[in-house]
Amino acid sequence: MPRSAWLCRKGNWPVSSRFVVLVVPFVIIAIFWLLARREAKLRHDPTHKGYFERNGMTLGILFIVLVALWALFLVVLPYLYMVVESFHPQLPPSKRGGPEDVLTLEQYKSFFVQPVGGGLNVTHIGALVFSILASIAVTALNFAICYPLAYYMAQSSGAQKVRLLMLALIVPYWVNEILRAFALRLLLASRGLINQALMGLGITDAPIDFLGIDVGLYVGLSYAYLLIMIFPLYNAIESLDKNQIEAARDLGAPWWRIHRDVVIPYAKPGIASGCTMVFMLSAGSLAAPQFLGGPRTLWFTSVIYNFFFQNFNWARGSAYAFILLAACIALVMLMLRLFKVSLGETIK
Amino acid sequence: MSAGVELDHVTVRFGDFTAVNSATLDIKGGEFFSFLGPSGCGKTTILRTVSGFLEPSEGKVRIGGQDMAGIGPNKRPTALIFQNLALFPLMTVTENITYGLRVRGVDKAARTKKAEELLELIALPGQGNKQMSELSGGQKQRVAIARALAVQPQVLLLDEPLSALDLKLRQHMRNELRTIQRMVGITFIYITHDQGEALTMSDRIAVMSDGVIQQIADGKTIYDEPATAFVASFVGENNPFAGTVVRADKSFALVETRFGRLHGRNPRGMKEGDKAILFVRPESLRLGAGASDTTLSSTVKSVAFEGNMTHVYLEGAGKKDITVSVGRQSTTSIPERGQMAAISYDAALGLALPEGQLARE
Numbered sequence: 065m066p067r068s069a070w071l072c073r074k075g076n077w078p079v080s081s082r083f084v085v086l087v088v089p090f091v092i093i094a095i096f097w098l099l100a101r102r103e104a105k106l107r108h109d110p111t112h113k114g115y116f117e118r119n120g121m122t123l124g125i126l127f128i129v130l131v132a133l134w135a136l137f138l139v140v141l142p143y144l145y146m147v148v149e150s151f152h153p154q155l156p157p158s159k160r161g162g163p164e165d166v167l168t169l170e171q172y173k174s175f176f177v178q179p180v181g182g183g184l185n186v187t188h189i190g191a192l193v194f195s196i197l198a199s200i201a202v203t204a205l206n207f208a209i210c211y212p213l214a215y216y217m218a219q220s221s222g223a224q225k226v227r228l229l230m231l232a233l234i235v236p237y238w239v240n241e242i243l244r245a246f247a248l249r250l251l252l253a254s255r256g257l258i259n260q261a262l263m264g265l266g267i268t269d270a271p272i273d274f275l276g277i278d279v280g281l282y283v284g285l286s287y288a289y290l291l292i293m294i295f296p297l298y299n300a301i302e303s304l305d306k307n308q309i310e311a312a313r314d315l316g317a318p319w320w321r322i323h324r325d326v327v328i329p330y331a332k333p334g335i336a337s338g339c340t341m342v343f344m345l346s347a348g349s350l351a352a353p354q355f356l357g358g359p360r361t362l363w364f365t366s367v368i369y370n371f372f373f374q375n376f377n378w379a380r381g382s383a384y385a386f387i388l389l390a391a392c393i394a395l396v397m398l399m400l401r402l403f404k405v406s407l408g409e410t411i412k
Numbered sequence: 413m414s415a416g417v418e419l420d421h422v423t424v425r426f427g428d429f430t431a432v433n434s435a436t437l438d439i440k441g442g443e444f445f446s447f448l449g450p451s452g453c454g455k456t457t458i459l460r461t462v463s464g465f466l467e468p469s470e471g472k473v474r475i476g477g478q479d480m481a482g483i484g485p486n487k488r489p490t491a492l493i494f495q496n497l498a499l500f501p502l503m504t505v506t507e508n509i510t511y512g513l514r515v516r517g518v519d520k521a522a523r524t525k526k527a528e529e530l531l532e533l534i535a536l537p538g539q540g541n542k543q544m545s546e547l548s549g550g551q552k553q554r555v556a557i558a559r560a561l562a563v564q565p566q567v568l569l570l571d572e573p574l575s576a577l578d579l580k581l582r583q584h585m586r587n588e589l590r591t592i593q594r595m596v597g598i599t600f601i602y603i604t605h606d607q608g609e610a611l612t613m614s615d616r617i618a619v620m621s622d623g624v625i626q627q628i629a630d631g632k633t634i635y636d637e638p639a640t641a642f643v644a645s646f647v648g649e650n651n652p653f654a655g656t657v658v659r660a661d662k663s664f665a666l667v668e669t670r671f672g673r674l675h676g677r678n679p680r681g682m683k684e685g686d687k688a689i690l691f692v693r694p695e696s697l698r699l700g701a702g703a704s705d706t707t708l709s710s711t712v713k714s715v716a717f718e719g720n721m722t723h724v725y726l727e728g729a730g731k732k733d734i735t736v737s738v739g740r741q742s743t744t745s746i747p748e749r750g751q752m753a754a755i756s757y758d759a760a761l762g763l764a765l766p767e768g769q770l771a772r773e
């Protein structure tokens with residue numbers, strides 16, 4: 065019974081896996097309980113009331129149970145399921161739980177080495193590398209657009225203007241993502257507005273294949289996550305004392321040095337937080353790359369999507385999803401390390 | 413090296429609002445010059461105009477005789493110390509002090525040497541590697557001074573740099589600032605709304621009100637010979653008696669007030685019929701009657717004993733009470749509350765000035 069100790073494989077619910085599902089909630093409740101009990105002690109303030117003293121026993125227990133269930137069903141179980149799935153072979157339902165259903169690294173291996181033929185899996189590795197590099201480019205482009213804008217909003221304009229600008233930034237997001245992607249496609253298509261304008265002005269003779277060379281992809285992705293970059297930047301720069309900028313200027317610094325030496329170091333946590341989110345979201349995005357990517361462009365999430373919904377190979381899909389997650393986290397950690405930002409600072 | 417600063421009919425407007433109105437003055441090289449005035453009178457605006465963060469709407473700013481129009485703050489031979497210091501919190505003490513040198517491309521060895529020199533000057537030797545958060549208020553103050561001095565400005569501009577400190581430290585830093593100014597010998601332009609600071613430190617003071625310079629003179633002159641009613645009421649305590657000049661000659665004027673005809677000096681040459689305010693300082697008033705044209709009487713409202721002084725407050729003409737400050741050596745008995753009391757002064761200590769706006773209490 066190699067796998068029945070594990071939980072919830074589709075169509076197959078052995079007794080012991082049900083047992084696990086029953087036990088996990090209690091484990092989680094117990095953990096929260098202990099946290100709640102310790103909470104008062106962790107504060108170095110003797111007058112501080114503990115969790116149960118503040119909420120009463122009944123309400124306290126109710127909160128703990130609710131939070132535990134939320135954590136269980138929305139956080140723990142889904143991921144646990146995917147993790148388990150990714151370490152198993154793909155099998156038809158009838159063979160699940162049978163002798164072939166063993167723990168295996170085959171799905172992870174299939175990312176590097178093709179299951180059939182045994183050559184290096186260039187397509188998928190290429191897709192991952194491209195997705196990550198493109199996401200880095202999108203993040204950089206996004207930062208280049210948002211930093212001046214955020215700086216302007218935070219430092220040089222009045223409250224009225226800021227509100228207007230914010231509105232102008234937010235309102236376009238009421239249009240849904242797919243519609244926005246298609247609108248962009250129409251603009252950039254070979255017979256689209258931009259090409260017609262370029263040709264009409266005589267700048268080019270033949271239409272430029274913007275979508276083929278992934279201009280649409282970069283523009284679409286950058287635009288999709290503009291707000292996610294701009295808010296942390298704005299927040300960080302907004303709290304910078306204007307006098308610091310003037311002090312640097314008074315001491316003789318040219319404008320670019322003021323940004324390099326004063327504004328950017330100060331806003332670093334905000335920059336890190338914005339860049340991390342934009343990078344993670346674009347590496348994990350699905351709609352924009354599918355609608356705006358060129359015909360030869362293969363985004364890694366599309367690969368994952370296809371495993372889940374076209375090949376019904378959930379096992380390999382999950383493994384790929386974790387490879388993407390691991391690669392992104394590793395890169396973000398490396399970057400944070402390189403720029404000397406602690407993870408805690410980015411979520412302030 | 414120090415340079416003089418000249419303002420030539422400088423006017424600064426924000427929209428319709430005139431923050432500085434036709435300021436003309438000539439600050440000499442190496443002078444400790446203060447601007448004194450109530451909050452919102454345009455002091456910071458003048459300083460920002462000198463440092464180049466604001467361009468005057470009209471008039472000219474000259475530093476060392478050179479017109480500064482169109483020259484940005486990073487190109488002027490001035491350094492500004494901000495009201496809140498504006499030190500760079502992510503840099504160490506040394507990095508803060510040498511920032512101006514770094515942007516000028518001075519090499520590291522020279523920077524370190526300069527930093528050590530300046531740390532010596534501000535009495536913080538060997539503390540260059542500290543973070544800004546590790547310093548006390550007074551130490552931060554001194555680092556701000558060193559950071560400004562590092563770029564060897566010809567004029568140092570200080571915007572109420574002591575206002576954030578507590579009283580003790582403020583008094584200590586006054587002396588220190590004056591000492592540093594004598595040592596480096598450059599022009600200091602100092603802004604304050606604290607008259608004690610202005611009077612103790614400055615060579616000359618410009619008193620401002622609502623964007624207008626009221627008087628430029630040394631501290632003693634400002635106190636003893638205020639040029640306008642505003643200066644008389646803003647600098648030090650003063651008792652104003654409003655009225656009309658009934659008789660005047662070159663040196664004296666007799667002013668008809670609610671408390672009778674009162675005598676005072678007439679430095680502004682007012683004529684009979686002019687609206688005037690006669691000022692007598694609380695320490696110039698004494699209890700008891702004197703000559704008829706320097707004596708008045710009113711009801712005692714309250715008496716406050718303050719150790720070396722006793723203040724007697726009498727019913728004034730308007731909302732403001734008449735204050736009499738009686739020193740310890742005075743032998744006159746202090747009147748009771750509610751009594752009528754006669755008070756008088758020496759004719760030379762009354763000062764009649766043309767009617768004008770008084771400082772808000």
Ligand SMILES: Nc1ncnc2c1ncn2[C@@H]1O[C@H](COP(=O)(O)OP(=O)(O)OP(=O)(O)O)[C@@H](O)[C@H]1O
Pocket residue numbers: 426429431449450451452453454455456457458605
């Ligand atoms: N950028 C600006 N736009 C509009 N009005 C301004 C601006 N800067 C200053 N003012 C106005 O100009 C006047 C003088 O301001 P300023 O800052 O020079 O006063 P201050 O004498 O330094 O006062 P404080 O002692 O409070 O610092 C004030 O009434 C202020 O409201």
Ligand SMILES: [Mg+2]
Pocket residue numbers: 455456457495571
């Ligand atoms: Mg000010």
